[in-house]
Amino acid sequence: MGQYYTCNIKEIDVAELQEMYKKFVVECPSGGLYLHEFKQFFGISSQSEASEYAESAFKSFDRNGDNRIDFLEYVAVLNLLLRGKPEHKLKWLFKVFDTDGNGFLNKVELQKMVKSVYNVKQGWTKNMDTQRSTPEEASDRIFQLMDEDNDGKLSLKEFIDGVQRDDWMRKMLNVDINLTKWIAEHRDKRKGEVKG
Known part of the structure; x- marks a missing residue:
């Protein structure tokens, strides 16, 4: 181990x-x-x-x-x-959302990823361009940017390359999110709900 x-x-x-x-x-x-x-x-x-x-x-x-x-x-x-490193975080993120384990992200898996990111970053979507404010619209934009061979699925390479070349994608996924703060906030929130 x-x-x-x-x-x-x-x-x-x-x-x-x-x-x-x-x-x-x-x-x-x-x-x-x-x-x-x-x-x-x-x-x-x-x-x-x-x-x-x-x-x-x-x-x-x-x-x-x-x-x-x-x-x-x-x-x-x-x-x-x-x-x-951001590339290692992206590889991990890709693996987490490749729920069927086939080595690709399809549109359904990508939408789940975007919805999860939106849930983690509550309120962030309010500051986005309103044309891409829903997870479905964001997923469509991501697919258009990343699916270089137009096969309807994203390989790990397409995913990493796409995030690295697009500012909007980096901000949306924000691989540098402060997870320590987020975990602490969720733990405090959960403990407050248990006490209340």
Whole structure:
């Protein structure tokens, strides 16, 4: 299992790792985060639109396939999301939304991606050009920009190249989103709902 993490963990210093471990143990006293806990953490019900995305994200984090995210997987994911290069984040994002695992994004998968991004970045769409304000319209624009061979699906290369050459796409996907802040806000919101 350790072979997945050796190149990334060295970028996190010992003090940070210890602090992360303390937080992980508090949130996951069993030593692992299971899918139902992962969904609960983000307030995602099994019937919601975000459920499939959450399951796909969870699987991408669960590198050894044991149906839980252990501490090393947790650290590797945080390192990718907080410190990873934009190209690596895009590869991960592509993998998460390629829900059928065929190596391509079709229009349905792309619409789910855009809807999820819109949900994460609540209120952002209000500041967009109104001509591209819905996830469907944004998905259509993305497909027009990226599907270079017009085969009705996006390869990983088309996806990465498209995002890297288009300012609107980079802003829409914003691979540099502050996930730490977003996670903290959702955790605080969830804890407030439990208390209230």
